[in-house]
Amino acid sequence: MVAGVLAGLAGTVATAAPKTPTSKTAPKPAPQEDTVRAFGVLRDGTKRLSDVKVEARNDAGKTVGKAKSSDTGAWEINLVPGNYTVVLDKGTLPSGVEVQESEIKVTLTEGSDRPVLFSFGAKRASADISSAAKLTRLAIDGIRFGLIIAITGVGLSLIFGTTGLTNFAHGELVTLGAVIAWAINVKLGLQLIPATVLAIVAGVGIGILNELGIWRPLRRRGVGLVAMLVVSIGLGLILRYLILIFFSDRSKPFDDYQIRKQIGSGAFAITPVNLWCIIISLVTILAVAVMLQKTRIGKAMRAVADNRDLAASSGINVDRVILLVWALAGGLAALGGVLFAVSELGGRVQWEMGFKLLLLMFAGITLGGLGNAYGALLGCVIVGLVVQISTFWISPDLKYVGGLLILIVVLTIRPQGILGSRARIG
Structure with missing residues (x-):
């Protein structure tokens, strides 16, 4: 389904990046x-x-x-x-x-x-828009940003719900997705849409390798959650600096991405790229919600997240469910990384972009309720809205402060999060 919707992005990207000829300009120093x-x-x-x-x-x-x-x-x-x-x-x-x-x-x-x-x-006369129109634009942009955080954060929430692991290396899965898409797009010359699909497949594989190569052996050896948290921090550092070594410390653009003029006007002006990012994010999130609610594997994921021991005693293969959760988390992180680069970073990939997004992911899933997939979706959208709307009053450089502030306020009133439960029964 994601691949089908991604085809709609064809109208928002060009087939080849313009190359600057040197006939009219003198050679520039490096x-x-x-x-x-x-x-x-x-x-x-x-x-x-x-x-x-x-x-x-x-x-x-x-x-x-x-x-x-x-x-x-x-x-x-x-x-x-x-x-x-x-x-x-x-x-x-x-x-x-x-x-x-x-x-x-x-x-x-x-x-x-x-x-x-x-x-x-x-x-245009409408270039100077009213404060209400500016707030509406920021709200639309906040929904876009929140949906992207939700795509990346729902896998992180499911991992915590099914294993109890707070995975600090999840941000690097986001970065890897964008870097893989960039490499396929720029180095292999494949158009951005199929490159994104291949990056999602690679993200699924990376998630599976994470589970089979690291986390399942650690669980079987009885390693505690605190020790596993420290391992995830170390893994995140290793992956981040491996990306720095093999990618670059400079941001790099996708080949066939170009800035486009806004469509619409006034409060509802939006670029085609951002519009398609909203559509893709909504379709992806709806697909995940339907999968969790209606399919057998989705119900098994929710059962393991709710009570792992009870799910195992009911005949559910917990290891298989956790493996599928990691695969889903890796694929969603890769898709979220590409959408984040395209819509938030101007079509450019940065070596620590996932790390920058990690704190907002944790804020969103904590706000919605740790381990609750639907709570993660809701919490991430709220964080995205608050972050973008806050730029109406404060500098964009400080906008992430707003998301953390709303997290503190809500958790002071409701410590378990919006959709979280106070205690697990069973």
Whole structure:
């Protein structure tokens, strides 16, 4: 089902990444290791804008970097991390082309390149939207972000429910999914949609290897949950730095991903990529919910999560159920990693992206009720909403604080979480 819905993304990605020719621009020196890129593609509809000058200014107003767009409209400036204003020289635009905003403020962080999008055409009257419309946009974006957290977090919740393990290496499963999709897309030249499907299959295999190679042997040796938690932390560190060694400390883009203009207007403006991410996330979550509610294996998963000993005495093969839980968790983490990279990171993959998402996953599943899959879905969506809506009042750099704050408030009132139970019976 996921593969079928993923086909809808074909309308939101291009078939090949534009390549910048060198005929009109002098060769650029190799960027320094401590710099990051501000980059973009200048297009007015389908028309690519060449020979347009772009420069970056620091907080003092001094120009610290310049670029000129190529025949494909692509440009880039290498800068050290910091705050900048990217300015487009309106005097170099072709006749009849207008830019809506010629100056855009950006914050560049270490190891993370930043796309900068200039919009062209006459400025719409609706460009300055009301506070209510801004809040509506943020709420829609919060739902998107929350659904992605839910996709990655539901597997983490099921693992805790069936085994009692708090898996701190789950964030690396998210990163591995995105990195595998990137490698298939960029290195093998396969389009992003089938690359994502193959990454999901690889994620399932990684989840199975985790269970058979590490966690099942540890359980059979009677290793305690605290010791297993420490093992998961160590495993997470190993995987994270192996990704750093074999991938890069710099963010890298998918080949056939491009920034697209928003569709709709006012409060309901959204990019096609984000719209499809919402649709894919909803379909995936509904499929997981139906599986848990209606299928035999789903009922067995819920039974083991509710009371493992009672489920075993009822004839359920607990080891088989746990293996399938790990497979499901690995596949969902891989899908969530690709969606997170595409919608939240501007189509770029970062070596520690899953680690950054891990805290929000824990916040969501704790808020919903540890071990409860439906609680994890609800809690993650709430966390995503709070995180995005909080940017209406606070800096986006501090937005994750809002998700942790709502976690503290709710757990103070209801320690077991929204859908959690106070105690297990049996």
